[in-house]
Amino acid sequence: MHAYAKSISAKRSMAELIRAEGLTAGYGDAVVLDDVSLALDEGGSLAVLGRNGVGKTTLLLTLLGLTRLKRGRIAFHSDDITRLPTWRRAHAGLGWVPQERLMFASLTVEEHLTVVERPGGPWNLQRVYKLFPRLEERRRNFGNQLSGGEQQMLAIARALMTNPKLLLLDEPMEGLAPIIVQELVKVIGQIVRAGEFAVIVVEQHARLALGLTTQAIVLDRGCVVHRAASEALLADPATLDRLVAVA
Numbered sequence: 001m002h003a004y005a006k007s008i009s010a011k012r013s014m015a016e017l018i019r020a021e022g023l024t025a026g027y028g029d030a031v032v033l034d035d036v037s038l039a040l041d042e043g044g045s046l047a048v049l050g051r052n053g054v055g056k057t058t059l060l061l062t063l064l065g066l067t068r069l070k071r072g073r074i075a076f077h078s079d080d081i082t083r084l085p086t087w088r089r090a091h092a093g094l095g096w097v098p099q100e101r102l103m104f105a106s107l108t109v110e111e112h113l114t115v116v117e118r119p120g121g122p123w124n125l126q127r128v129y130k131l132f133p134r135l136e137e138r139r140r141n142f143g144n145q146l147s148g149g150e151q152q153m154l155a156i157a158r159a160l161m162t163n164p165k166l167l168l169l170d171e172p173m174e175g176l177a178p179i180i181v182q183e184l185v186k187v188i189g190q191i192v193r194a195g196e197f198a199v200i201v202v203e204q205h206a207r208l209a210l211g212l213t214t215q216a217i218v219l220d221r222g223c224v225v226h227r228a229a230s231e232a233l234l235a236d237p238a239t240l241d242r243l244v245a246v247a
């Protein structure tokens with residue numbers, strides 16, 4: 001076994017879901033992430049914080065296999081997924097709510113949900129409609145006939161339909177009206193606390209993300225500059241403001 005793979009399995013605890021070690025990755029020749037490591041247990045939650053352009057999205061894309069990985073390893077359950085194509089990572093249980101939401105004008109709300117449905121877990125159409133009644137009301141609307149908040153609900157619901165083991169949420173509150181943010185925080189909080197799957201939340205709204213999670217990392221220029229329990233970071237506004245300069 002490769003020495004690196006060995007160190008991954010040696011440190012793995014029973015409940016560990018994902019472990020990324022020494023991720024150095026970027027686009028083409030540009031290196032954006034520098035030696036980033038993280039680990040998360042089954043049902044756990046991690047906030048990824050940091051200012052604009054520090055590499056938060058690139059970290060999620062790297063876990064999904066959508067960047068150019070120069071160094072590092074990713075273990076999911078006991079499997080080394082470092083070299084797996086994205087679709088196989090999705091099958092293994094990585095769910096993704098992209099920053100751009102990526103809705104299709106040619107599909108209805110319900111079609112968005114049913115085309116990705118992967119049975120075998122607790123999530124199905126009935127359950128996502130229960131979580132987001134608004135989507136049931138809009139089930140015959142097309143992707144381009146939705147408000148920003150509805151699109152974000154659909155992006156989350158779509159990921160849930162794949163019955164993920166790990167849900168990657170990229171700035172789920174971005175650009176939404178405060179009342180919608182409140183509604184989404186409530187719903188995301190519910191699913192995170194239920195612990196049916198693990199969650200990594202990338203957020204500019206650091207306090208919201210810390211309120212939703214138990215662990216946090218802060219990125220700066222592609223490096224992890226801080227690791228903490230979410231609660232501890234939330235209780236230390238001076239450190240939080242220094243790291244992410246939130247209002």
Ligand SMILES: Nc1ncnc2c1ncn2[C@@H]1O[C@H](COP(=O)(O)OP(=O)(O)OP(=O)(O)O)[C@@H](O)[C@H]1O
Pocket residue numbers: 027030032050051052053054055056057058059099204
């Ligand atoms: N497709 C790409 N090709 C080249 N460089 C990219 C690409 N996407 C992002 N970058 C660069 O990588 C760096 C990190 O970008 P990334 O999108 O990961 O940051 P972020 O923390 O998610 O920012 P934001 O808060 O604005 O979403 C930036 O300097 C950005 O310009």
Ligand SMILES: [Mg+2]
Pocket residue numbers: 056057058099170
């Ligand atoms: Mg981003």
